[in-house]
Amino acid sequence: MKTRAAVLRDVGKDFEVVELDLDEPKANEVLVRFVASGLCHSDDHLRTGDIPVRYPIVGGHEGAGIVEKVGPGVTRLAVGDHVV
8 A cells, every 4th residue: 555654864954755665554553544644743743853853753653534444453443443
């Protein structure tokens, strides 16, 4: 599955929107089709280096969407569930 994501490649750089390939969900993971997402102040900390991370990193961890697929072991969510 393809998706678009805001990727930060290094400290002090700008986020860039790129197309990425997503893996199928693994054990205890779900694949969510985001309907809405945004970059928040935490994402700005990634850009300024205030929160040390390995780059590149995808921003926008606050979102809402619909569960598309579930991996093995997922019991509390099902395909079609709306999540935030």
